[in-house]
Amino acid sequence: MIRVLIADDEPLITAGIRAVLESAGDIEVVACAGDGRAAVLAARRLHVDVALLDIAMPVLDGLAAAAELGETRVVMLTAFGDEENVRLALQRNVSGFILKSCDPAELMRAVRAAHAGHAYLSPEVTRHVLGMVSSDAGERGRDAERRLGALTPRELDVLRQVAEGLSNAEVGRRVHMSEATVKTYVSRILTKLGCANRVQAALLLRDAAS
Numbered sequence: 001m002i003r004v005l006i007a008d009d010e011p012l013i014t015a016g017i018r019a020v021l022e023s024a025g026d027i028e029v030v031a032c033a034g035d036g037r038a039a040v041l042a043a044r045r046l047h048v049d050v051a052l053l054d055i056a057m058p059v060l061d062g063l064a065a066a067a068e069l070g071e072t073r074v075v076m077l078t079a080f081g082d083e084e085n086v087r088l089a090l091q092r093n094v095s096g097f098i099l100k101s102c103d104p105a106e107l108m109r110a111v112r113a114a115h116a117g118h119a120y121l122s123p124e125v126t127r128h129v130l131g132m133v134s135s136d137a138g139e140r141g142r143d144a145e146r147r148l149g150a151l152t153p154r155e156l157d158v159l160r161q162v163a164e165g166l167s168n169a170e171v172g173r174r175v176h177m178s179e180a181t182v183k184t185y186v187s188r189i190l191t192k193l194g195c196a197n198r199v200q201a202a203l204l205l206r207d208a209a210s
Contacts, residue, residue, distance in 0.1 A: 007039035036060030073114040096120030119198035144208035163202040
């Protein structure tokens with residue numbers, strides 16, 4: 001069972017997310033919190049696998065809470081208008097971003113992907129983040145191209161699969177590698193790109209293509 005914590009200061013949203021996740025069969029909601037500080041304390045006490053954190057919360061916001069959660073996988077819950085905060089969250093070790101309005105299937109996919117150590121990028125979130133500031137799009141694209149130039153063709157191929165949100169096993173099947181080899185490639189790619197996680201690397205690829 002995947003042990004999940006939900007942190008959101010809106011009780012109705014928390015209740016809805018909980019109902020969806022508890023219908024999954026392989027996910028157990030072990031705690032809910034209304035602010036970031038309570039979320040951090042509960043996650044540590046209950047050995048949570050995945051924390052779903054709202055970006056905007058009282059006492060301690062989702063960005064600050066994510067920074068304190070250590071090995072716990074974090075999926076940020078966001079709404080339209082939070083694009084700048086999503087960009088800031090990319091500096092943290094987060095596993096994914098989903099809209100609060102996403103459908104139940106996507107919510108479950110995000111939790112399972114995070115638990116498996118993979119990134120999950122909601123297409124809507126990605127599109128809005130990358131389109132938020134058009135004035136620096138050219139500079140971002142040039143920087144992304146420069147950094148991606150450090151990758152070998154094989155590493156770039158692996159990164160393209162990662163950017164689609166595929167697991168290491170799924171990437172391996174596509175590029176004919178073992179799962180362990182893909183994991184090694186991903187680690188090397190992140191080091192070369194100077195990215196803290198798969199989400200950052202995926203968005204870097206999208207910047208270069210935009």
